[in-house]
Amino acid sequence: MSTALVLAGHGSHISPETAGIVWGYVDALRRMGVAEEVTAAFWKEQPEFAQVLGTLMAETIVVVPLFTATGFYTNKVIPAAMGLDGPVTQRGNRTIHYTPALGTHPMLDDIVTRRVKDxxxxxxxxxxxxxxxxxxxGTRRSETTRLTTQNQAETVRRAGLAAQVVDAYLDDDPDIPSIYQRTEAQNLVVVPYFLASGSHVTYDVPRALGLPDDEMTAQVQGRHVYYTAPIGTADVILQVILELARATGVSFEINEAPLWYGMPRVGAAALVQAVLLKNAQQRGAVQFGQLRLTPNVVHPVGSSDAYVFITPNQLRSHIRENPFRPLATSDDLPRDWVVPIDDVQQIPAIVETVYPGALAEWANHYAQAATITPLTEVVSRHEGMFHHLTQATESMVNQLVATMCGRCVKVPLWHATTDLTANSGSLPCLSPCNTFLSRSKEALINEG
Known part of the structure; x- marks a missing residue:
């Protein structure tokens, strides 16, 4: 029986680190060979929560939410988007296990304590x-979100490491500035209970503390403040992920795997066949988004071939981080690189690295097996988070689509029937993405 492991994270429209650390764990787990398919899914980036299960062929799937607390996203957003019934969901011949949030594991206590001691x-x-x-x-949408942070504070308190130990929250009460009124000691050690050095850890929390930009220590309100690294940078996180996954009863044995192994497999065979057929008939290339695919090389259309990449993390970092591209399918893909092909089976893995989740939708669309999810259904799924869009008229939605979707290589089939063959390289978009929803919500709010 084939298995898959999905790491569900938040992602970001602002900082590459938030999802970047999750992809780092995915790369490591793929090299460890723990499952036939290993991937990530995000709220703010691609592949999205609602999209990811459709990219996998495995009969047994384990989803591990990489959140520091049990709350709104783990209890509401992820289950709704993935269609989960609880810890175990049976869907035909497929079994989907959903584990507790990463931050609830007892091993996280040791990381927090170590941050303070160091x-x-x-x-x-x-x-x-x-x-x-x-x-x-923290979040005002869920009363349970604070519990994990409170427990961490209690663990440090019981260890007797400091005279005072308090908890505080970026988006809840007690807030971060209140720390200075709630403590009196001369020195203040602050541990951000976040997984990655994203925008919250890098900008929001330090500014709420009153720290100067890019400073880990400073004098603030007459106190010596020492700001630590977040908890997700520790190597032990991989062990925690595997312990949570194995607690479902599914075996995840370590067996070192080659590069480009462990990618989602839906659409992989169809893409290889298309590339080989195109090459045999015309000695040409298949265009997939802004990529040119041949049996010997993958590179962007009009590539200058300045950089040669041979690993997924090298390629992903280059096309995603400098500058940050939160929408993988935006039409500004860097064109200065090439990936040489040793085996045609690498082609789908390279495509998946550049356009996470897009291959499955492409294959299903051309096999006439795709399911299109309209805007109204997606909005209703998200507990009122995008309620502004329910008030949008047809003409307003048309304008939003023209504005928001025009710089994407995906064609919004959820909005209108379009012949993709008329758009060389264009990919099907079967459901409104979070980028569209978030930016449209902002636009409607700004319009009043």
Whole structure:
């Protein structure tokens, strides 16, 4: 029986690190060969929560939510988007396991405690002169989100590492500035209980603390403040992921795998066949989005071939981070690279790295097996988060689509029937993406 592992993260429209750390775990788990398919899914990036299960061929799938707390996203958003019934969902001959959030695992206690100990040792701080603050995200949409951060604060408190230990939240009460009123010690060690050095850790939390830009230590309100790294940068996170996945009863044995192994497999065989057929008939290339695919090489249309990449993480970092491209299918794909092909079976893996989730939709569309999800259904799925769009008239939606979707290589089939053959390289878009929903919501709010 084939297995797949999905790491569900938040992603970001602002910072590459938020999803980048998740992709790092995916790359490591693929090289460990723990499952036939290993991938990520995101709220803010591609592939999205609602899209990812359709990219996998495995009969047994384990979804691990990489969130630091059980709350709105783990209890509401992910299950609704993926159609999950609870810890185990049976869908035909497929079984989908949904684990607790990463942040609820006891091993996270050790990481937080280690962050505090390392800071106190590095700066030679005395416990009786030090206070500790554990910063969680929090949300007013869920009362349970704060519990994990509160538990971490209690663990540090019981360890007797500091004179005072408090919890505070970026998007809930007690807020971050209140730390200065709730503690008195001369030294303040602050641990951001986040998985990655994304925009929250890099900008939002430090600014709420009053730290100067790019500074980890500073004098703030007469106190010595020491800001640590987030908890998700520790190597032990991989072990936590595997422990959560194995607790479902599914075996994830380590067996070192080659590069480009472990990618989602839906559409892979169809794409290889299309490339080989095109090459045999015309000695030409298949265009997929802004990619040219041949049996010997993959590169963007009009590529200058300045950089040669041989690993998924090298390629992903180059096309995603400089500058940051939160929408993988935006039409500004860097054109200065090439990936040489040793085996035609690498082609789908390269495409999946450039356009996560797009291959399955492409294959299903041309096999006439695609399911199109209209805007109204997607909006209703998300618990009122995009309720502004329910008030949009047809002409307003038309304008939003023209504005938001014009710079994407996907054609919004969920909005209007379009012949993709008229658009060389264009890919099917079967459902409104979060980028469209979020930007449209902002536009409607700004219009009043």
């Amino acid at each position: 800071a106190m040792q590095a700066y030679d701080l005395l416990p009786q002169q030090t206070a500790v603050a554990i910063i969680g995200h």
